[in-house]
Every structure is written in structure tokens, then in C-alpha cells.
Amino acid sequence: MTAPWDSAFESILRSVLRTLSDAEPLRADLELAAAGLDSMASVELLLMLEETYGVEIPDELLQPVTFATAGSLWQAVSGLPSAEPRA
Amino acid sequence: MTASGQTVDDVLTDVLETLRKHAAHADKEASFPAHGMASVRGSGLLGFLVPVEYGGWGGDLSGLVRTAQRLGGACLNTATIWAMHCQQVDAVVRFGTRELKEELLPSVARGETYLASITTEAVKGWSFVSAQSPIVPGADGLHLDRWAPVVSGGAHADGFLLTMRAAPDAPSHEVSLVYAGRDQVSVECSGDWDTLGMRGMENVSLKLSGTVPERNLIGGPGGFRTVASESAIPLAHLGLSACWLGAARDVFAQLIGHLRDPRRKGGPALTSDLVRERLARIRLDLELVHGYLGRVTQEVAEVREGAREVRAEVLQIHLNSLKLAASDLSFRAVDRMVELAGLSTGYSSSSPVPLERALRDLRSASLNYSNDRLWTANGALSLWDRSVTLA
Numbered sequence: 001m002t003a004p005w006d007s008a009f010e011s012i013l014r015s016v017l018r019t020l021s022d023a024e025p026l027r028a029d030l031e032l033a034a035a036g037l038d039s040m041a042s043v044e045l046l047l048m049l050e051e052t053y054g055v056e057i058p059d060e061l062l063q064p065v066t067f068a069t070a071g072s073l074w075q076a077v078s079g080l081p082s083a084e085p086r087a
Numbered sequence: 088m089t090a091s092g093q094t095v096d097d098v099l100t101d102v103l104e105t106l107r108k109h110a111a112h113a114d115k116e117a118s119f120p121a122h123g124m125a126s127v128r129g130s131g132l133l134g135f136l137v138p139v140e141y142g143g144w145g146g147d148l149s150g151l152v153r154t155a156q157r158l159g160g161a162c163l164n165t166a167t168i169w170a171m172h173c174q175q176v177d178a179v180v181r182f183g184t185r186e187l188k189e190e191l192l193p194s195v196a197r198g199e200t201y202l203a204s205i206t207t208e209a210v211k212g213w214s215f216v217s218a219q220s221p222i223v224p225g226a227d228g229l230h231l232d233r234w235a236p237v238v239s240g241g242a243h244a245d246g247f248l249l250t251m252r253a254a255p256d257a258p259s260h261e262v263s264l265v266y267a268g269r270d271q272v273s274v275e276c277s278g279d280w281d282t283l284g285m286r287g288m289e290n291v292s293l294k295l296s297g298t299v300p301e302r303n304l305i306g307g308p309g310g311f312r313t314v315a316s317e318s319a320i321p322l323a324h325l326g327l328s329a330c331w332l333g334a335a336r337d338v339f340a341q342l343i344g345h346l347r348d349p350r351r352k353g354g355p356a357l358t359s360d361l362v363r364e365r366l367a368r369i370r371l372d373l374e375l376v377h378g379y380l381g382r383v384t385q386e387v388a389e390v391r392e393g394a395r396e397v398r399a400e401v402l403q404i405h406l407n408s409l410k411l412a413a414s415d416l417s418f419r420a421v422d423r424m425v426e427l428a429g430l431s432t433g434y435s436s437s438s439p440v441p442l443e444r445a446l447r448d449l450r451s452a453s454l455n456y457s458n459d460r461l462w463t464a465n466g467a468l469s470l471w472d473r474s475v476t477l478a
Contacts, residue, residue: 019260036260038216039403040464040468043468043470046470
């Protein structure tokens with residue numbers, strides 16, 4: 001099964017999940033908190049996503065449910081207007 | 088109020104008198120405040136947060152910060168030890184198993200069990216919510232083998248709450264909190280605590296090993312992150328901020344008494360505008376810390392009771408801000424008192440006002456769970472909270 005997200009998203013997420021080895025696949029149901037995503041890493045993740053996709057993630061999406069899994073986060077980011085990776 | 092009908096105020100008078108009497112000795116000898124802690128044990132105050140059904144006071148957070156301030160004004164070492172103990176008790180009360188609570192809390196309430204915390208590890212970039220040494224499950228229970236470089240009162244505590252990696256194959260951020268009674272494990276302490284201030288804390292390095300039953304897990308396997316965010320972190324920041332404020336407030340009261348003493352010879356003239364402005368600036372720092380401490384205490388209490396929802400990141404900003412403000416402003420207030428009082432009253436260890444000791448003690452406040460880390464954390468978290476939700 002191919003990943004539902006683009007390579008930029010995968011690369012950003014892997015950079016903040018330091019316990020996820022390169023050999024392990026990034027699954028849509030991966031629980032981010034269990035993989036080491038704490039509040040500080042969430043802030044870094046937010047900033048990188050906003051920069052890369054040229055979006056502003058609204059406050060109402062800054063909830064645990066958004067950051068629960070790789071899939072839930074991608075769903076939120078990809079649903080934002082003009083969520084295309086910048087060249 | 089306890090089952091015996093006593094209130095905290097009833098017992099505090101005697102405790103505060105003992106603490107005041109022995110505070111200078113603990114500082115001078117850099118030794119554990121044994122008299123102060125004996126008085127706290129005897130008063131039942133170790134059980135302040137223990138629910139009434141287990142024989143404690145059933146105290147709440149506002150009572151905790153009020154009591155910590157009063158103790159902090161008498162002996163900052165004893166107050167800090169007490170506040171840290173209460174932090175451990177809160178974790179047991181909120182997250183301990185029924186068996187552990189029944190076994191442990193009545194003895195805490197009777198003053199027989201003083202709890203210390205073991206969270207430090209000798210690793211670069213150590214974090215409160217990570218751990219290297221793992222719990223090793225065995226047929227006879229959970230095997231613990233843990234070394235910690237800094238344990239406050241480790242040589243005197245009757246039991247310990249330790250952070251441990253949840254299992255040998257668990258990542259370092261999967262952390263469990265576990266209770267070990269001194270009689271359940273072997274404990275070796277070493278160290279040479281000789282510091283500028285907070286000399287009675289008698290921090291030691293400690294090696295603990297042994298086996299404890301599974302019921303000693305607090306918050307379940309890998310559950311420390313929740314215990315930390317709902318109990319350990321709020322209680323630490325509220326408790327220590329209250330202790331620091333209490334120390335600064337008490338020494339300010341003593342300074343005012345000294346300045347107004349008609350028998351005083353020399354020193355600042357109270358008619359001077361400069362003196363009055365300095366007094367006002369000191370007062371302002373104490374007012375701000377006191378107000379914010381009360382506000383954040385109320386917010387934490389409401390969140391814990393489920394009466395209010397505050398996003399976790401926002402609450403963390405408020406708690407971090409409290410710790411930053413209380414540590415910086417309490418120290419600044421005492422530093423200004425020293426400036427105002429001058430060399431003999433402000434800077435001498437034989438002064439009638441113990442400003443010199445308070446200055447040395449409060450210098451540690453920014454180092455204790457380093458402010459550097461909290462400033463950068465709060466900066467990052469502020470980016471997260473675009474709506475700027477103030478306390």
C-alpha cells in the first residue's frame with residue numbers, strides 16, 4: 001500500500017519522531033505520542049508544516065485529536081486551503 | 088480539618104516556631120533540617136493532601152500553597168522538602184492503586200512516611216519525562232536498579248517515587264512511576280552537599296535496588312506522562328513558587344519591622360523618597376507573584392476537578408510562567424531588600440534580618456528545574472497559542 005501523503009510530509013514527521021528508525025514504515029495509524037511526539041516536538045512539527053505547505057493551521061485544529069496519528073495529522077493538513085508543498 | 092478536629096492553623100504555630108528556631112543551624116551546617124522535619128512529622132502535616140478516609144487532612148491546592156508560603160517564611164529548606172513530599176503524595180492519591188493507597192497513605196498521615204522523589208539521571212540533556220534505567224518484570228515482582236545523581240533528602244526519606252523506563256525494550260520516553268519503600272529495597276547514598284544556599288536540602292546521589300510488587304506502579308505501565316502533566320509538574324511549580332514567595336515575603340516583613348524599630352541606629356531614612364520607591368518596587372514584585380500564584384492555583388484546581396477546560400499547552404505556559412515569575416521576582420525582591428538595607432543589615436550573616444541567607448537560598452530558584460529550559464519552552468508554546476490565552 002502506498003502512503004497517503006507526499007514525501008515532504010513523511011520527511012517532516014520522521015524528523016520529529018526520533019525513536020522511529022528509517023527502516024520502520026510510517027503507518028497512518030502510528031500513534032504519534034507513543035512514538036515520542038511531546039508538546040515541544042508538536043510545536044516544531046506545526047512550524048515546519050506551516051512553512052512547507054504555506055498554510056496556517058487554525059487554532060481549532062491544534063487539538064490532541066489532530067496530532068493523534070500520522071493519518072489524522074495528514075488529513076488535517078491536506079484539507080487546508082492551498083495545502084501544496086512549496087517547490 | 089482532621090478527624091481530631093484540628094485545623095492547619097492550630098498546628099502551624101508550633102511548627103513555625105520550631106522551624107524558625109533551627110533554620111540558621113541547617114543552613115550553617117549544610118545538614119538536613121532534622122528538627123524542622125520532626126516537627127512537621129509530629130504535626131501530621133505530612134498528610135496534608137492525604138484524603139480524610141486515610142487519616143489525612145484532605146487538603147486542597149489553595150491550602151497547599153498557603154501552607155507552603157507560611158512554612159517557606161520560617162525555613163525554606165523544610166518548606167521545600169514538605170512541598171516536594173506533598174507532590175509525591177498527590178501522585179499516589181490520584182494515580183496509585185487502591186492497595187498501595189491503603190498500605191501507604193495512613194502511615195504518611197501519621198507522620199511515619201516521608202516521601203522523596205527520584206527523577207534525575209546522569210545523562211546529557213536529561214529530561215523530567217524520560218528515563219534510561221528500565222523496570223525488569225520478574226516472577227516475584229518488578230526489579231528496580233536505579234542510580235540518581237541528585238535526590239533531595241534521599242538519606243532521610245522513608246519511601247521513594249522513582250521514574251523508570253517502562254520495560255527493558257521500551258523507548259526512553261515510555262516512563263513508569265513506581266513506589267519503593269525504604270524497607271523494600273536497598274539504598275546507598277553518597278555525596279557532599281556544600282552549596283551557596285538551600286544548604287539544608289542535603290541533596291545526595293543515590294543507588295537503589297530491589298524488587299517491589301506490581302501494585303506499586305503509579306499511573307500504570309508507561310503512565311508517567313499523565314502523572315507528570317496532571318500532578319507532578321503542576322504541584323512542583325505551585326509548591327515551590329509558594330515556598331519562594333513565602334521566604335521573600337517573610338524577610339520583607341522582618342525588614343519593615345527592623346526599619347520601623349525606634350531603637351534602630353543608622354541605616355536608611357524612612358522619609359527618603361528613594362527608600363520609599365525601593366520599598367514599593369519590592370512590594371510590587373511580591374504582589375505580582377502572589378496574585379499570579381493564586382490565579383494559576385485556581386486554574387489548576389478547576390481543571391483537575393473537571394470544572395473547566397484549558398488546553399494542555401496553555402496550562403503549561405501558565406505553570407511555566409508562574410515558576411519563571413516566582414523564581415525571578417522573589418529573588419529580585421530580596422536582592423532589592425539587600426540593596427535597601429545596606430551592608431550590615433542586608434549582607435551580614437549576623438544581621439537581625441536573615442536577608443543574606445534568603446538571598447543565597449533564593450538564588451537557587453532559577454536553577455531548580457532550570458529557567459533556561461522553561462524560557463525556551465514557553466517561547467515555543469507561545470507560537471502554538473495564537474489566541475494568547477492568558478491565565
